[in-house]
Amino acid sequence: MSASPPAHSLPVTDQLGRRIVLPYPPQRIVSLVPSQTELLFDLGLGARVVGVTKFCVHPAAARQQAAVIGGTKQFDFAKIHALQPDLLIGNKEENYQAGIAELAQRYPVWVSDIADLPAALAMIEEIGALTGVAAPAATLATTIDQAFAALPALGPPIPAAYFIWRRPYMVAAGGTFIDDMLRRAGFANVFGALGRYPEVSPEQLQAAAPTRIFLSSEPYPFKEKHLAEFQAICPAARVQVVDGELFSWYGSRLLQSAAYFSKLAKSYF
DSSP states (O other), X not given: OOOOOOOEEEEEEOTXXXXXXXXXXXXXXXXXXXXXXXXXXXXXXXXGEEEEOTTOOSSTTHHHHSEEOBOSSSBOHHHHHHHOOSEEEEETTTSOHHHHHHHHTTSOEEEEOOSSHHHHHHHHHHHHHHHXXXXXHHHHHHHHHHHHXXXXXXXXXXXXXXXXXXXXXXXXXXXXHHHHHHHHHTEEETTTTSXXXXXXXXXXXXXXXXXXXXXXXXXXXXXXXXXXXXXXXXXXXXXEEEOHHHHHOOSTTHHHHHHHHHHHHHXXX
């Protein structure tokens, strides 16, 4: 996509209800979130992305052609200032409030807040609108929405636990995007009554008695070698490593999620 000079200023409201004004269309974008970095590239905006985090692994070219400005919770402010961005795109959960507040004193910072699929689809469309690619963003959101709507109902929800960390054990519980993905995939989160990302004990896991135990490939890099550890706690459960990106990345990677979830649920029957 060829860059063109900003035509005017655009006032927008982000998903936290914050009002910001940015040059439209923005030409120097810093993305503070891996899934939203991938979205920007998939919307054809890669040439305008001048900064990304060290965790922005998709697409592979992102960290090669853009400057790496630190992590999602530890920004390198000097590097960001040197880039002279006219828009930064962050997320309430993945970034840290103090860092966002400091950046917002100097630049337009648009922040997403995503706990379910509708919020993710809204984010895709809103980012498309504020970057000047509203039509392809709307098409992308519609395609993802239709794929999820087509997921078949396979029977009563399957009790499941979704682990994101080891030592201590931590799970994705109620109010998280992962919890919404589990539900749409046909699973009932056995820790859904708990909030966000709680620690759980082996005894709590035994008492919850999930039929399926999912070990996410991120943020903790669970591997096949960890299966026996959980199998010993819940001998009757099926334990498996799952692709954490397809459960927790809320940008264009969702194009792959519905098909993955369908296979995951069907493998139980």
